[in-house]
Amino acid sequence: MPEVWQDFTKPEEEARRIEAARNGDLAAFNWLVLQHQTRVYNLCLRMLSDPDEAADATQEAFLSAYKAMSRFKGEGFRTWMLRIATNACLDMLRSKKRKPTQSLDSWGQFNDNEDASDPLPIPDLDPSVSPEGSALRAETLAAIQQGLDTLPVDQRTALVLVDVQGLSYDETASITGANLGTVKSRVNRARARMRDYLRERDILPSSGSSSGELSAHTQR
Amino acid sequence: MNIDNKDNNINSSPHVGDLLPGYLDSSLPAADLTAVRAHLATCDACRADFADLQATRTMLQQVPVVLTPRSFVITEEMASQVRKPSLLERIFTPRFAPTFAGGSVVAFVLLVFLFATSTTSVSVSATQGVSGLFAQVTESSTPSDTSRIAQNNDAQPKQTGPETTATTAAGEEPTMSAMSALANNDTAPAPATPDSLAGTSAQSPPEATPSADHIASAGAGVQPPAGGLASEPGMTTYSGNYTSTPPVTGTSVLELGLLAVGIVLAAAAIIARRRV
Numbered sequence: 001m002p003e004v005w006q007d008f009t010k011p012e013e014e015a016r017r018i019e020a021a022r023n024g025d026l027a028a029f030n031w032l033v034l035q036h037q038t039r040v041y042n043l044c045l046r047m048l049s050d051p052d053e054a055a056d057a058t059q060e061a062f063l064s065a066y067k068a069m070s071r072f073k074g075e076g077f078r079t080w081m082l083r084i085a086t087n088a089c090l091d092m093l094r095s096k097k098r099k100p101t102q103s104l105d106s107w108g109q110f111n112d113n114e115d116a117s118d119p120l121p122i123p124d125l126d127p128s129v130s131p132e133g134s135a136l137r138a139e140t141l142a143a144i145q146q147g148l149d150t151l152p153v154d155q156r157t158a159l160v161l162v163d164v165q166g167l168s169y170d171e172t173a174s175i176t177g178a179n180l181g182t183v184k185s186r187v188n189r190a191r192a193r194m195r196d197y198l199r200e201r202d203i204l205p206s207s208g209s210s211s212g213e214l215s216a217h218t219q220r
Numbered sequence: 221m222n223i224d225n226k227d228n229n230i231n232s233s234p235h236v237g238d239l240l241p242g243y244l245d246s247s248l249p250a251a252d253l254t255a256v257r258a259h260l261a262t263c264d265a266c267r268a269d270f271a272d273l274q275a276t277r278t279m280l281q282q283v284p285v286v287l288t289p290r291s292f293v294i295t296e297e298m299a300s301q302v303r304k305p306s307l308l309e310r311i312f313t314p315r316f317a318p319t320f321a322g323g324s325v326v327a328f329v330l331l332v333f334l335f336a337t338s339t340t341s342v343s344v345s346a347t348q349g350v351s352g353l354f355a356q357v358t359e360s361s362t363p364s365d366t367s368r369i370a371q372n373n374d375a376q377p378k379q380t381g382p383e384t385t386a387t388t389a390a391g392e393e394p395t396m397s398a399m400s401a402l403a404n405n406d407t408a409p410a411p412a413t414p415d416s417l418a419g420t421s422a423q424s425p426p427e428a429t430p431s432a433d434h435i436a437s438a439g440a441g442v443q444p445p446a447g448g449l450a451s452e453p454g455m456t457t458y459s460g461n462y463t464s465t466p467p468v469t470g471t472s473v474l475e476l477g478l479l480a481v482g483i484v485l486a487a488a489a490i491i492a493r494r495r496v
Binding site for chain 2: 026029030033034037038040041042045046051055058059062063066067071073136140141144159163164166184187188189191192194195198199203204205
């Protein structure tokens with residue numbers, strides 16, 4: 001799990017801020033925003049594949065959370081917040097599906113047959129990412145995001161939460177409202193589809209094996 | 221796991237392909253874990269599939285964290301624009317979804333129970349009540365009723381034909397049976413007068429039912445035509461100015477109410493479930 005997502009906050013401190021926020025303390029709520037905004041934004045970015053839309057969804061999610069703060073019942077603020085963010089993303093995806101835009105077409109949303117030879121331009125997609133500092137190359141990152149975009153939304157949500165965000169199956173089930181078995185099934189199917197997608201684009205070490213010929217790469 | 225795929229010829233058959241994701245998470249039953257492990261030791265194709273699956277998961281886990289382009293804190297201005305949720309918004313929350321769903325189930329169960337009960341009682345009353353109907357209503361008949369019925373028959377002769385007359389039949393309400401008997405009474409003696417006609421036509425539907433009982437008394441002794449039209453329960457029968465509709469009993473109102481409540485609560489449960 002990436003270090004920036006490690007939760008350093010003491011639970012007692014967060015509980016105190018949550019209680020204050022429930023009583024209308026804006027500063028306390030904003031303290032919670034600062035604690036969770038990176039994770040929420042990254043979830044939205046991987047779900048929506050567009051930085052601007054991810055920012056809009058993130059802001060919408062925090063606003064929704066602020067409105068609903070009095071109804072928060074202490075199930076775990078992160079889980080609750082990610083559920084709101086997931087719903088914000090799903091709303092946005094539904095809206096985009098109803099009104100496809102130019103950018104949507106260009107990003108190949110909801111299209112399983114996009115041209116693999118035209119990967120997403122990472123700097124535009126994600127200007128703050130430094131591929132040099134990542135273990136993954138820019139082309140690999142682009143292919144991963146494209147592969148995520150081809151997944152059904154429920155599988156994409158589960159895969160992003162479990163593998164990209166590093167959450168447990170239990171917490172993912174709580175966020176998505178699905179039962180544990182369904183979440184595991186979605187993750188498994190999503191991983192298999194992602195494997196096939198990356199293999200077809202020669203991203204994986206043993207690409208080409210599906211056609212009957214293994215490459216000389218070895219895996220770990 | 222150290223897998224060496226180098227220079228192997230593979231078998232294209234994905235022998236344990238469906239089990240590999242579970243094997244990756246070690247979430248398979250022990251027997252399956254053992255079987256997959258044994259298979260991977262001998263099958264190059266499945267081993268390659270598994271290696272790719274591992275690589276895929278590793279890549280996903282290595283997707284870098286992106287720093288937020290800006291802060292998403294809620295400003296005072298934004299907070300001031302946040303309106304207080306309305307009563308409906310506070311009600312339609314997932315917290316109340318189980319309550320709505322439970323209420324809907326209870327309503328439908330009550331509806332089914334009530335429907336079954338009322339159906340049984342109607343069948344029983346129909347079989348028991350029809351035979352004694354004429355004898356019963358004869359005792360309560362009055363001449364004025366007979367006169368009024370006859371006036372009505374004379375005034376609206378075209379509406380009292382056999383095709384609009386329902387004979388007594390199983391399941392028919394007693395008042396409808398009485399109306400049938402009246403409609404076939406051709407021996408009405410008194411002529412119509414404007415006053416009586418006006419009085420008849422001014423009768424409101426709720427008043428028509430007791431009058432129909434009296435009407436039946438006028439037709440006592442006149443048997444319904446054999447082989448007449450059998451009416452279905454719920455069928456509307458017209459006879460002169462008297463309009464007899466299936467009586468809206470308290471039971472049917474309750475059934476409709478329960479149906480409406482059940483549907484509304486089910487919809488409320490769905491709406492509430494979808495809201496954060």
